[in-house]
Amino acid sequence: MNTFQKVKSRIKRFVVPALFRCGYYSWLLHTKGRSNRCLILMYHRIGSRNDAGGCLGGQDGISRSSFEKQMQFLREHMTPMPLSVLVKSLKFRRRIPPRAVVVTFDDGYADNYLNAYPVLKKYRIPATIFLATGYISTGRRFWWDQLRAMIRQNPDLPLLMAKKGLLPPEIKEGWFSAGPRNQHELVESLISHIWQHQNMRPDKWIELLEQEIEHNLLPSDDYAPLSWEHVQEMSRHDFDFGSHTVSHPNMVHLSSREVEEELGVSKRTIEQHLGRPVEGFAYPIGRGEHYDSRIKALVQKVGFQYACTAQLGCIWPEKWDIFSLNRISPPSSLPYFVRDISFYLTFPYPVTSHGNRIIIG
Numbered sequence: 001m002n003t004f005q006k007v008k009s010r011i012k013r014f015v016v017p018a019l020f021r022c023g024y025y026s027w028l029l030h031t032k033g034r035s036n037r038c039l040i041l042m043y044h045r046i047g048s049r050n051d052a053g054g055c056l057g058g059q060d061g062i063s064r065s066s067f068e069k070q071m072q073f074l075r076e077h078m079t080p081m082p083l084s085v086l087v088k089s090l091k092f093r094r095r096i097p098p099r100a101v102v103v104t105f106d107d108g109y110a111d112n113y114l115n116a117y118p119v120l121k122k123y124r125i126p127a128t129i130f131l132a133t134g135y136i137s138t139g140r141r142f143w144w145d146q147l148r149a150m151i152r153q154n155p156d157l158p159l160l161m162a163k164k165g166l167l168p169p170e171i172k173e174g175w176f177s178a179g180p181r182n183q184h185e186l187v188e189s190l191i192s193h194i195w196q197h198q199n200m201r202p203d204k205w206i207e208l209l210e211q212e213i214e215h216n217l218l219p220s221d222d223y224a225p226l227s228w229e230h231v232q233e234m235s236r237h238d239f240d241f242g243s244h245t246v247s248h249p250n251m252v253h254l255s256s257r258e259v260e261e262e263l264g265v266s267k268r269t270i271e272q273h274l275g276r277p278v279e280g281f282a283y284p285i286g287r288g289e290h291y292d293s294r295i296k297a298l299v300q301k302v303g304f305q306y307a308c309t310a311q312l313g314c315i316w317p318e319k320w321d322i323f324s325l326n327r328i329s330p331p332s333s334l335p336y337f338v339r340d341i342s343f344y345l346t347f348p349y350p351v352t353s354h355g356n357r358i359i360i361g
């Protein structure tokens with residue numbers, strides 16, 4: 001970060017909370033909100049700890065107290081609606097209510113039940129959870145959490161991976177020359193390498209490593225997946241469930257037969273447990289490079305009615321694709337959360353935001 005960027009970010013850190021405190025963003029939303037626009041929020045983990053840092057830092061988790069403040073804001077200033085109702089409104093070109101917002105979760109962490117569900121019930125906010133069904137009720141951590149924990153418990157694991165040719169050269173070199181300070185970064189680059197790995201599904205990769213090392217990972221509330229009992233209970237209270245495949249692979253690297261299996265098995269499994277049709281799907285990882293027209297066609301072929309991505313942006317009139325619905329990943333801080341919502345719903349033309357950049361989308 002250069003000096004100009006540092007100064008800009010310091011000013012922003014002061015300005016955004018100040019504008020929030022004086023009610024500027026809420027005023028914007030209520031007076032300048034564009035008609036027929038809607039936002040789909042994409043959450044992953046809601047942690048029980050009150051700090052948003054530590055194990056919940058980064059993109060995939062916020063604390064329960066931050067989540068509660070956000071839901072309170074949605075109830076007081078926005079129009080929360082079920083995803084299925086939004087999809088019907090889009091399909092049949094019905095009017096979307098002002099300041100419409102939809103809450104979704106990906107993966108199926110147990111903390112969605114333990115921490116998010118009570119808050120959502122309290123504020124009467126509907127939500128949809130997209131499940132990677134191969135993990136539900138297994139007590140097994142999702143493969144990326146498992147890998148992080150395995151490396152923490154086995155600092156020599158990268159050596160074994162290098163011997164087996166599982167560590168790409170650029171990460172291997174960085175790993176052995178970097179101190180512990182950079183290890184976190186290296187683990188994250190290893191995870192993104194596995195996402196891109198073309199020859200083996202990530203869950204198989206982890207299984208292979210598990211056979212080679214001794215590890216002792218007890219299921220933990222912090223990382224455990226949901227159980228079917230959790231899912232059934234939430235489903236009785238109007239929570240909706242969609243598919244997020246079985247094993248959470250990068251689908252562009254799978255054959256069409258494998259993609260169909262991931263989609264079909266996941267869909268049928270949820271339907272068997274809930275006794276009702278599953279209409280929604282969310283692409284694993286979900287950025288532009290993680291799905292394509294082939295995958296979209298297979299999602300339709302298997303019988304899904306709509307699909308969500310992780311492409312940042314709002315749903316806006318006349319420019320939406322029911323099998324490629326944009327979402328945004330909410331920041332944990334309330335002022336920035338409200339700033340982002342007002343930005344997407346009031347900007348004069350449609351935008352997607354990538355960090356500080358604004359891209360016409």
Ligand SMILES: [Zn+2]
Binds near residue numbers: 106244248
């Ligand atoms: Zn996911």
